[in-house]
Amino acid sequence: MILLAYITLIFTAxxxxxxxxxxxxxxxxxxxxxxxxxxxxxxxxxxxxxNNISNILNDLIYQTYQNIEVIVFNDQSEDKTAEIVDEFAxxxxxxxxxxxxxLPDGWFGKNYACHSLAKHAQGEYLLFLDADVRIxxxxxxxxxxxxxxxxxxxxxxxxxxxxxxxxxxITVPNMNYIxxxxxxxILVRKLKYPSMAAANGQFMFFRADIYxxxxxxxxxxxxxxxxxxxxxxxxxxxxxxxxxxxxETIRCRMYSxxxxxxxxxxxxxxxFFGNSYFLAVLFWFITTFGIxxxxxxxxxxxxxxxxxxxxxxxxxxxxxxxxxxxxxxVYFILLQFSLGLFIYKAFINQYFRKLRWKxxxxx
Numbered sequence: 001m002i003l004l005a006y007i008t009l010i011f012t013a014x015x016x017x018x019x020x021x022x023x024x025x026x027x028x029x030x031x032x033x034x035x036x037x038x039x040x041x042x043x044x045x046x047x048x049x050x051n052n053i054s055n056i057l058n059d060l061i062y063q064t065y066q067n068i069e070v071i072v073f074n075d076q077s078e079d080k081t082a083e084i085v086d087e088f089a090x091x092x093x094x095x096x097x098x099x100x101x102x103l104p105d106g107w108f109g110k111n112y113a114c115h116s117l118a119k120h121a122q123g124e125y126l127l128f129l130d131a132d133v134r135i136x137x138x139x140x141x142x143x144x145x146x147x148x149x150x151x152x153x154x155x156x157x158x159x160x161x162x163x164x165x166x167x168x169x170i171t172v173p174n175m176n177y178i179x180x181x182x183x184x185x186i187l188v189r190k191l192k193y194p195s196m197a198a199a200n201g202q203f204m205f206f207r208a209d210i211y212x213x214x215x216x217x218x219x220x221x222x223x224x225x226x227x228x229x230x231x232x233x234x235x236x237x238x239x240x241x242x243x244x245x246x247x248e249t250i251r252c253r254m255y256s257x258x259x260x261x262x263x264x265x266x267x268x269x270x271x272f273f274g275n276s277y278f279l280a281v282l283f284w285f286i287t288t289f290g291i292x293x294x295x296x297x298x299x300x301x302x303x304x305x306x307x308x309x310x311x312x313x314x315x316x317x318x319x320x321x322x323x324x325x326x327x328x329x330v331y332f333i334l335l336q337f338s339l340g341l342f343i344y345k346a347f348i349n350q351y352f353r354k355l356r357w358k359x360x361x362x363x
Contacts, residue, residue: 001293001296001297002293002297002298004290004293004297005290005293005294005296005297005298005302006298007286007290007293008286008290008291008293008294008306009294009298009302009305009306011286011290012290012306012309012310012313013309015181015182015309015313016309016310016312016313016316018180018181018182018183018184019180019181019312019313019316019317019320020316021184021186022180022184022185022186022245022316022317022320023316023319023320025184025185025186026186027185027186027244027245027320028244028245028246028247029139029142029143029146029155029157029244029247029249029250030142030146031138031142032138032141032142032144032145032146037067038067038123038124038125038144039067039068039069039122039123039124039125040065040067040068040069040123040124040125040126040127040140040143040144041068041069041070041071041117041121041122041123041125041126041127041208042060042068042069042070042071042127042129042140043071043073043114043117043118043121043126043127043128043129044056044070044071044072044073044117044128044129044130044131045073045075045109045110045113045114045117045128045130045131046072046073046074046075046077046081046085046113046131047074047075047076047077047081047109047113048077048078048079048081049077049079049081049131049132050077050079050080050081050084052131052132053072053081053084053085053131054084054088055134056129056131056132056133056134056135057070057072057084057085057088057095059134059135059136060095060135061088061092062136063135063136063137063138063139063140064137064138064140064141065138065139065140065141065144068094068123068140069094069095069096069121069122069123070094070095070096071095071096071097071098071117071120071121072085072095072096072097072098072131073098073099073100073113073114073116073117074097074098074099074100075100075103075109075110075112075113076100076102076103082097082099085097096120098116098117098120100112100113100116106221106222107221107222108221108222108223108224108226110201110226111217111218111220111221111222111223111226112217112221114128114217115215115217115218115221118211118212118215118217121208123208124207124208124209125143125144125147125205125206125207125208126205126206126207126208126211127140127143127203127204127205127206128201128203128204128205128206129202129203130201130202130203130252132202132252132253132254133159133202133203133250133251133252134159134162134250134251134252135249135250135251136248136249137249138249139249139250142249143155143205146242147205147207150189150240150242151240152189152240152241152242153206153207153210153234153239153240153241154199154204154205154206154207154210154230154231154234154239154240154241154242155204155205155241155242155244156198156199156200156203156204156205156227156231156241156242156243156244157200157202157203157205157243157244157245157246157250158175158176158179158200158202158203158243158244158245158246159200159202159203159246159250159251159252160245160246160247160248160250160251160252160321160322161173161175161176161251161252161253161254161321161323162251162252162253163253163323163324163327164253164256165256165257165258166258167257167258167259167260167261168253168255168256168257168258168261169324169327169331170258170331170334170335170337170338171255171258171261171262171265171335171338171342172254172255172261173317173318173321173323173327173328173335174265174335174338174339174342175265176245176317176320176321176323177314177317177328177335177339178269178272178283178339179198179272180245180316180317180320180321181313181317182272182283183196183198183243185198185243185244185245188231188241188242188243189240189241189242189243192235192238193235194232194233194235194236195232195274196235197228197231197232197234197235197241197243198228198231198243198272199227199228199230199231199241199243200227200243201226201227202252202254203246203250204227204230210239214233214234214237216230216233216234217230219233220233224267224268225267225268225271228268228271228272229271231243245320245321245322246322247322248322258338261338262338262341262342262345263345265342266342266343266345266346266349267346267349269339269342269343269346270343270346270350277343277346277347280343280346281343284336284339284340284343287336287339288336288340291303291306291307291310294306311329311332314328314329314332315328315329
């Protein structure tokens with residue numbers, strides 16, 4: 001019991017320090033006043049996105065950075081996605097629609113969509129952007145400048161999360177809690193180790209020459225967490241990668257309720273732990289029940305230190321992620337419950353049940 005208590009204290013101290021580092025270092029895309037003539041190809045895979053596609057296309061039209069082309073891949077949508085994109089294309093010649101001819105064997109839908117989009121892109125930079133993301137101001141120009149300044153081949157951003165319902169409040173913050181308390185984001189850019197890599201497929205900004213040479217989506221064609229694996233691949237190839245957190249210039253409402261969040265996060269939660277169910281369960285166990293070892297195994301003053309570090313970590317993560325501190329503290333027990341549910345459902349999906357996502361089976 002005493003050993004487990006000390007392990008809990010040490011691990012909580014590490015989380016505290018990592019979250020603090022992420023709070024005080026540059027983890028958001030910095031503003032840039034430099035204008036650039038580089039063409040950016042904005043590539044949007046879209047499957048049944050009639051409720052979102054108009055928003056992101058409008059956001060792109062009114063971006064400060066105007067030297068863009070926008071290509072939307074209609075991935076066999078069964079709604080009005082294609083018709084909406086066609087209407088935008090008639091009004092703005094920079095927007096194009098690419099229709100899928102079917103999903104080849106051995107490919108996941110999004111990976112094939114991204115690979116197909118890249119083959120039609122003309123830009124010097126490629127931005128893969130999910131249809132449910134919202135952007136504004138000069139985020140494209142900022143990405144170009146940041147990539148050039150630091151010679152970065154892949155810039156990925158975790159958008160600021162739009163959280164509306166109770167079900168989202170007790171699920172969605174878990175993603176940032178894991179990321180911001182375990183990975184010093186500044187080291188993703190500074191160190192070459194593949195283990196120091198993370199990425200989010202909602203915003204993946206590549207130098208086009210590097211992308212076309214390496215064809216990462218083809219290499220990851222049947223990988224359901226291709227974003228993280230692409231970041232690790234680039235690190236292995238000695239390419240610089242940056243992983244950042246979003247602010248008001250890039251936002252997203254990923255899921256619309258509790259079970260939607262559980263199903264969504266169960267697809268990729270294990271990837272945050274190097275695809276190890278053991279490490280995922282260990283993380284959940286220590287952050288959920290470690291307090292009991294501290295209570296029963298150590299003097300009272302250690303409990304005070306533990307609680308201080310634990311709740312300061314959640315505050316630091318909330319501040320860095322621009323999330324509501326009050327909700328993240330009040331619902332911390334429910335957040336731990338939902339994290340355990342993510343891991344459990346990921347295990348069930350992996351070994352006992354096929355996961356269905358956007359009308360397709362993901363094996």
